[in-house]
Amino acid sequence: MVTVQKLLRLGSDLQVDSARRDTEILLCHCLDKPRVWLYTWPEKEVSQDCANAFKQLLVQRRKGIPVAYLTGQREFWSLPLAVSDATLIPRPETETLVEWALELALPNAASVLDLGTGSGAIALALASERPQWHLTALDVSEEALQVARGNAVRTKMTSVHFVQSDWYQAVLGQRFNALLGNPPYVDADDPHLGLGDVRFEPRSALVSSNRGLEDLGRLVIGAPDQLVDGGWLLLEHGFEQAKTVRAMLHDAGFSHVTTRLDMSGRQRVTGGCWHAD
Secondary structure, three states: OOEHHHHHHHHHHOOOOOHHHHHHHHHHHHHOOOHHHHHHOOOOEOOHHHHHHHHHHHHHHHOOOOHHHHHOEEEEOOEEEEOOOOOOOOOHHHHHHHHHHHHOOOOOOOEEEEEOOOOOHHHHHHHHHOOOOEEEEEEOOHHHHHHHHHHHHHOOOOOOEEEEOOHHHHHOOOOEEEEEEOOOOEOOOOHHHHOHHHHHOOHHHOEOHHHHOHHHHHHHHHHHHHEEEEEEEEEEOOOOOHHHHHHHHHHOOOEEEEEEEOOOOOEEEEEEEEOOO
């Protein structure tokens, strides 16, 4: 007899800090049960088909494939979002960007642009909190946009408008109250690209030239032409890039430039306010 408890023991050899959690998530995925169910029914018998599927997922996890890609889902801002190898896996530190955006004193029907939406995490989180906002989410990858559109339907946040665009190209001439982005900001030679889940995520969504600053710079330079007077630009970046991004914003004429810390206490999001001359 194969029980829940016996199957959970099979994940004890996973070479990751989150071995127990990963094992539980994968088994719950196969059982279609919440994690609390595992603790309530440890002696529950599991079908052979389910056990075999779980064992195959463990094989893939041992190879390093992220749990989110194995289950096809990751929660962000309490929203269950589908992910694929065409999108980054939403991370808790990006919620710092969402929190800041929600604190801005924007009009009730503000126009907000999510730059490089990926799975749609930022735009859909904002839509869940500010349904009256006019949210546009763009990405250069049509594959990523397909995932984001599916997430909008799944979470019933169908007011978000998705656009395929190389940064501002498809929205030139439009003005927004806020621009938000989590662009590629990793240097191509960063050793972290060979570690953990990052190994399997799309390089185009991670890596930027000029020591990881190329895309951040493009978004800063183009922002004044896309913002209304008093509009805000908020950008997620690497924690070692905060000083440089603040300098970029100052040089571009932004005021009230500051950096917010993520939950780990690292400088993660920098923003500023634009005022036309």
